[in-house]
Amino acid sequence: MEDSSSIFDKLLEEDGIFENKEILRPSYTPNRLPHRSKQVNEIARILVPALKGETPSNILIYGKTGTGKTVAVKHVGRELEKKGEELNVDCSVIYLNCKVVDTQYRALAHIARHFDKDVPLTGWPTDQVYHELKDALDDRKKVATIMLDEIDRIIGKSGDDILYNLSRINSDLERSKVSIIGISNDLKFTEVLDPRIKSSLGEEDIIFPPYNADQLRDILQQRAERAIKEGAINSEVIPLCAAFAAQEHGDARRALDLLRVSGELAEKNGEEIRPEHVRKAQEKIELDRVLEVVRTLPTQSKVVLLAIVKHQECDRNTLTTGEVYEMYKKLARKIDIETLTQRRITDLISELDMLGIINAVVVSKGRYGRTKEISMNMSIDEIQNVLLTDYRLQNLKDYCPSTQTKL
DNA sequence: ATTCCACAGGAAGCGACGGCCC
DNA sequence: GGGCCGTCGCTTCCTGTGGAAT
Structure with missing residues (x-):
């Protein structure tokens, strides 16, 4: 048993930056509630x-x-x-x-x-x-x-x-x-x-009412004092977290998550919390959110998204509805699922847009018609990995669009 | 000024499904 | 258990449209 205790001892001894991380969790009920x-x-x-x-x-x-x-x-x-x-x-x-x-x-x-x-x-x-x-x-x-x-x-x-x-x-x-x-x-x-x-x-x-940035700052300040070790945090961090969260309808939960995740990132590198950690945390939280949404998407939407991802993989220009649809048809046929109409795919693309997974903007290309320009700013690889964990899409793992030419 | 592409996106309706009520 | 209703995912059919090309 000494073996197992010693591996934890080592981890426990490591000099983290948190005094008590629980305080930064949204479920924690503080004794004093600023601005409420x-x-x-x-x-x-x-x-x-x-x-x-x-x-x-x-x-x-x-x-x-x-x-x-x-x-x-x-x-x-x-x-x-x-x-x-x-x-x-x-x-x-x-x-x-x-x-x-x-x-x-x-x-x-x-x-x-x-x-x-x-x-x-x-x-x-x-x-x-x-x-x-x-x-x-x-x-x-x-x-x-x-x-x-x-x-x-x-x-x-x-x-x-x-x-x-x-x-x-x-x-x-x-x-x-x-x-x-x-x-x-x-x-x-x-x-x-x-x-x-x-x-x-x-x-x-x-x-x-929603909190404004100043109020969020107070809330974070109060919790950070007890949650994070002294000197482990740069003075710009809290205002930055507050500002980010204030943009997102004054969500204090988001602000606390940001601070906590920033802290975790900083801790991993053995550094004090600095603004760049906050920016990374912002990305990480957003990515986690998107990946979770992707994981729970209906199969058809997953295939549509995979079509976009596969396209983007080899040629990272923006693409059009028609191109997505063609790719979708190939993928759907390959894994033997129903092929929906383009009208329906248009709607699914709009849904993916509203979920913030892709960007779709209607543009006119003059003579060459009017379509949606579709692009992604998220990490393509991570999204693809999540999509491929769906057993129904397994067969598309190695599918490469560039080797596919006929029809 | 007109044409015309490549779609967007509305309307209607269909079948499957689940919940509810007798 | 059977009839009814609302909802969802989808199709079919449709009209509308910004702007490069003519």
Whole structure:
């Protein structure tokens, strides 16, 4: 066993630049939330009745990704539970993410389990879970605050029922009270909501605006102080991360990712974090995002993309829809899948463009027609590698367009 | 000024599929 | 289990168009 411990010892001893990398993860909840005191106080004001054993109003929270909604809500929840203990009032806070817990059954079961009820993952009728939950809530006086994050992910999917059931649970309870906090990325999602649910859920609205570059800088500064060792970071790095993220709709998550990835890159080279690491991190994050999208593309789109890649490989001028289509047809025939029409391929190319994988611009070449000019600025090799991991495209691995001439 | 290329992209409709309701 | 409906991926048919070539 000494062998295995020694290899880790060596790695542990290496002088990294992080004091505590966890602090830079988006899931970390800091104790102080810069530039969100207004929203935090607002939430706290609404939840105060819980500490007196009364029912707080339900809240709907809106804001784009990375505007601090989740973190603010969790922070207030933690404080509420703490204060409740002090005052000897039972304030339970349950957080659940509707993207993960995405059906009524799972949501109710999740909440019931929070109160130590034994609910199986599947099998019971939803009714029974509901009653189990009701009993759990009512066994002694308490105020429960249920936080439904990414609530827009379940509405439309029978998720309306969860909201409906949760909002009416108060009338079934004798001792306890429930309040709901809904968190949404989508500002328009209430439009499709049942008006009854809408009015009961949206008793109070809170909006989280995007951060600007200065605010992002403060956030990064605060976290960096504890996450990164002193002197391991160049003074230009944080403003640069903030500026990049501010361009991207003020997403704090993006800003933190940038800083963390910059740090990882710098650490690997045994250097302090400098602006060039940030630029590299920006590229890396973008590349990772694109590769992930490519991996999960439908087969036809993959073939279209591969057609573009193969073309670009030997002749890296921009190409036209017609050229892509010809190449696509060859590839599709080779691996024996359905060959779609050019009209459809036009749409698939537009989709790839919108996903930011390729660039497609309509241009007129006068006499020689009007077409899309298609080009790629991403790493062709890496994209090709990902495409070829799809077993359906394996046979195209060594396919070379230049050796192909007939028809 | 006109022509005409090589497509873009809208409209309509079709078949397959999944969910829902009786 | 069967009928109904909405959605998705796709085809067919179509009209529209910027600008080099004539």
